[in-house]
Amino acid sequence: xxxxxxxxxxxxxxxxxxxxxxxxxxxxxxxxxxxxxxxxxxxxxxxxxxxxxxxxxxxxxxxxxxxxxxxxxxxxxxxxxxxxxxxxxxxxxxxxxxxxxxxxxxxxxxxxxxxxxxxxxxxxxxxxxxxxxxxxxxxxxxxxxxxxxxxxxxxxxxxxxxxxxxxxxxxxxxxxxxxxxxxxxxxxxxxxxxxxxxxxxxxxxxxxxxxxxx
Amino acid sequence: xxxxxxxxxxxxxxxxxxxxxxxxxxxxxxxxxxxxxxxxxxxxxxxxxxxxxxxxxxxxxxxxxxxxxxxxxxxxxxxxxxxxxxxxxxxxxxxxxxxxxxxxxxxxxxxxxxxxxxxxxxxxxxxxxxxxxxxxxxxxxxxxxxxxxxxxxxxxxxxxxxxxxxxxxxxxxxxxxxxxxxxxxxxxxxxxxxxxxxxxxxxxxxxxxxxxxx
Amino acid sequence: xxxxxxxxxxxxxxxxxxxxxxxxxxxxxxxxxxxxxxxxxxxxxxxxxxxxxxxxxxxxxxxxxxxxxxxxxxxxxxxxxxxxxxxxxxxxxxxxxxxxxxxxxxxxxxxxxxxxxxxxxxxxxxxxxxxxxxxxxxxxxxxxxxxxxxxxxxxxxxxxxxxxxxxxxxxxxxxxxxxxxxxxxxxxxxxxxxxxxxxxxxxxxxxxxxxxxx
Numbered sequence: 001x002x003x004x005x006x007x008x009x010x011x012x013x014x015x016x017x018x019x020x021x022x023x024x025x026x027x028x029x030x031x032x033x034x035x036x037x038x039x040x041x042x043x044x045x046x047x048x049x050x051x052x053x054x055x056x057x058x059x060x061x062x063x064x065x066x067x068x069x070x071x072x073x074x075x076x077x078x079x080x081x082x083x084x085x086x087x088x089x090x091x092x093x094x095x096x097x098x099x100x101x102x103x104x105x106x107x108x109x110x111x112x113x114x115x116x117x118x119x120x121x122x123x124x125x126x127x128x129x130x131x132x133x134x135x136x137x138x139x140x141x142x143x144x145x146x147x148x149x150x151x152x153x154x155x156x157x158x159x160x161x162x163x164x165x166x167x168x169x170x171x172x173x174x175x176x177x178x179x180x181x182x183x184x185x186x187x188x189x190x191x192x193x194x195x196x197x198x199x200x201x202x203x204x205x206x207x208x209x210x211x212x213x214x
Numbered sequence: 215x216x217x218x219x220x221x222x223x224x225x226x227x228x229x230x231x232x233x234x235x236x237x238x239x240x241x242x243x244x245x246x247x248x249x250x251x252x253x254x255x256x257x258x259x260x261x262x263x264x265x266x267x268x269x270x271x272x273x274x275x276x277x278x279x280x281x282x283x284x285x286x287x288x289x290x291x292x293x294x295x296x297x298x299x300x301x302x303x304x305x306x307x308x309x310x311x312x313x314x315x316x317x318x319x320x321x322x323x324x325x326x327x328x329x330x331x332x333x334x335x336x337x338x339x340x341x342x343x344x345x346x347x348x349x350x351x352x353x354x355x356x357x358x359x360x361x362x363x364x365x366x367x368x369x370x371x372x373x374x375x376x377x378x379x380x381x382x383x384x385x386x387x388x389x390x391x392x393x394x395x396x397x398x399x400x401x402x403x404x405x406x407x408x409x410x411x412x413x414x415x416x417x418x419x420x421x422x423x424x425x426x427x428x
Numbered sequence: 429x430x431x432x433x434x435x436x437x438x439x440x441x442x443x444x445x446x447x448x449x450x451x452x453x454x455x456x457x458x459x460x461x462x463x464x465x466x467x468x469x470x471x472x473x474x475x476x477x478x479x480x481x482x483x484x485x486x487x488x489x490x491x492x493x494x495x496x497x498x499x500x501x502x503x504x505x506x507x508x509x510x511x512x513x514x515x516x517x518x519x520x521x522x523x524x525x526x527x528x529x530x531x532x533x534x535x536x537x538x539x540x541x542x543x544x545x546x547x548x549x550x551x552x553x554x555x556x557x558x559x560x561x562x563x564x565x566x567x568x569x570x571x572x573x574x575x576x577x578x579x580x581x582x583x584x585x586x587x588x589x590x591x592x593x594x595x596x597x598x599x600x601x602x603x604x605x606x607x608x609x610x611x612x613x614x615x616x617x618x619x620x621x622x623x624x625x626x627x628x629x630x631x632x633x634x635x636x637x638x639x640x641x642x
Contacts, residue, residue: 071639071640102594106594108598108602166316170322173321173398174322179607179610180605180610182397183607183610208281208285387608391608393607393610396607396611425499
């Protein structure tokens with residue numbers, strides 16, 4: 001019995017509590033970014049950015065705690081790497097949401113297109129499935145199929161997000177004649193798209209963990 | 215005798231067959247991207263993009279098979295990491311070629327400069343040497359010098375590609391006055407340049423493997 | 429006694445000598461980049477770029493030597509990974525400084541804003557603390573607090589650099605009406621900002637090493 005989550009006992013709960021905290025943070029952040037891309041004034045953008053930045057600091061702190069726990073817990077390097085990958089990729093989602101809202105504040109674009117809201121909603125959807133999958137990890141040997149289903153739905157959301165992002169780019173280059181606005185909007189939405197990619201990457205790590213330990 | 219490719223036996227052939235498949239895919243893709251940067255109509259660009267996208271899906275599937283094989287095969291983590299690095303970096307080349315052709319389709323630039331063809335030809339050259347080196351890997355203990363020579367030629371191609379990319383940038387900023395075209399072309403050729411970097415990175419991994427196991 | 433730097437003996441000095449060389453190179457490069465962003469003629473920019481490029485080649489060679497030493501030295505993979513991470517992240521700083529000066533030469537912007545000098549000075553500051561921390565590594569068991577203090581100061585410099593970069597972006601989008609200049613300057617300063625990020629990343633690796641081995 002040298003499987004991942006058996007080895008983690010009795011530290012197990014600690015890790016799951018920390019992962020759970022990370023989940024809650026990125027859910028909140030993806031709720032906020034939907035509002036942030038809908039703002040019509042700079043002041044509103046700043047307000048959302050401040051809230052998101054705070055969540056980003058919390059995520060950093062959770063990630064550090066996970067990292068320190070891992071180094072103080074006796075588990076093999078390879079397992080350690082999986083857990084660290086998982087939480088650090090979740091932290092990446094947080095960073096990209098933060099970076100998106102920061103760019104809105106710094107660049108102050110004339111208006112943010114509706115595709116941004118669509119993209120943010122799909123990010124929230126994918127993060128929702130991701131969190132469901134992560135929260136099943138402590139019982140994945142009993143119900144691996146549930147996790148696989150969540151990961152499949154996460155992938156669906158990510159594919160839709162890709163389409164939305166592609167349409168945004170086509171629209172942008174076809175219709176926006178102000179090159180500086182092109183730069184701003186391309187940069188802002190790129191962070192959202194990268195956030196959905198990071199969410200897909202978390203799904204891949206989860207699937208890997210299932211293959212390796214089940 | 216605890217060398218990499220001895221340990222892989224009798225699974226060895228499986229890995230080499232999969233790596234060989236990956237090689238064939240990126241060769242085809244680099245042939246197609248040369249044509250894709252030469253197109254004069256959007257419809258032609260779309261046609262090449264569709265073919266490249268298909269290859270990208272195939273490469274993903276090969277990469278997944280390699281990953282699963284690695285997890286089902288008893289080899290040490292470090293060796294596993296090398297093989298995984300090798301194939302996933304090759305997959306990166308594929309992704310960047312795909313991304314380049316996708317950008318051509320989405321951005322629809324007025325015209326693509328000739329440096330793009332030059333760059334694509336050098337990418338094809340470097341990928342050619344890379345594939346020769348990878349295909350020698352199963353006999354590298356007999357002929358390490360051949361692999362080293364292919365890697366050296368790969369590096370030569372990459373250096374030439376760097377020069378072409380630099381000249382492209384100088385030309386672009388000196389002559390293109392339409393800022394939106396600057397954004398488009400810079401983004402499109404950047405993916406080609408990154409593809410040659412990824413090819414160089416594969417060369418580095420191969421050299422590392424030789425140092426470690428020969 | 430299976431701690432990192434004990435295991436390295438008697439090879440220890442070799443590694444520290446190579447790390448020390450790497451430190452000297454990035455110190456010189458960060459001195460040069462301060463001058464390079466202040467230039468008023470293209471010829472001067474080229475002059476600094478040539479010197480920086482030379483340092484970049486030296487850093488590559490040191491990084492290769494470290495890598496080869498690591499592969500010829502009996503130490504566990506995990507320790508090896510730490511040392512390799514450390515020096516390759518330091519090499520990243522060098523690459524980004526090189527890339528920044530290369531972009532100045534290739535893009536030939538009309539003028540480089542003063543924030544660039546501020547940013548380069550902060551990069552130099554952060555690299556200075558980084559080097560102090562790295563040079564303490566061979567005696568970190570005696571004086572871990574010193575290293576922690578240097579890392580804290582490195583973080584301070586990085587935070588200031590973030591602020592300067594943010595102000596640069598706000599200024600740029602508020603005042604620069606030439607979109608092509610926006611592209612150029614954003615790209616040039618982005619490399620400097622990434623260099624300070626890489627410096628912060630080295631700080632994190634050092635802290636990790638301290639947690640793991642002290």
